[in-house]
Amino acid sequence: MKTTSLGAATCIAALLASSLAAAAQQGAFCGPRERIVAQLADKHGETRRAVGLQQNMQVMETYANSETGSWTIIVAMPTGVACLVAAGEAFQTEAGAAPVAKKDEPA
Template sequence: MTKALTFLIAGASALCMSPALAETQPCGQRDGILDALSQKYGEVRTSVGLTSNGWMMETFAADGGSWTITVTKPDGTTCLIAAGKSYEQVAAGAAIAGEPS
């Protein structure tokens, strides 16, 4: 895993651990949110992990397009944490420009 991806996941995990942040983000039932990410943006799940408070953190992306990070609480509520564009899948261990090898 590249350092950039590790940093992104660590940052997202830190955000996921904040109940106050998740409460201020757009939230809804998991099925509806996943349908919207798939139908509207063509995103599929690219990674998944568990936060220290037991929430599931997932990354969804469309190849070369949009990406979204969500957290799902044990009650099934899913919240959008971050989103962006220009998603690119990189090989594990790929060098980052400007990073010492």
């Protein structure tokens, strides 16, 4: 099954939005964005690698450490609060644009 980067990004954004709402309601993994970003840099050596704006004015940010491969995704709200929504390992960047599915190929 072939997935376009736009389709994958849409799915990820939807999952992040629902994860953020659940995390914010529970009060877990949320705090001032500046503090979270500082901790990602100080404790994990992660720097911002990607950023995107969601429809509800929330900002999705991906942080990663290219030496260790650790990565973290946070979503920051206009209020200055950010929530951790995903983290993992084996981060890698890809050169070039993702292939676009042809009209007769499944997305």
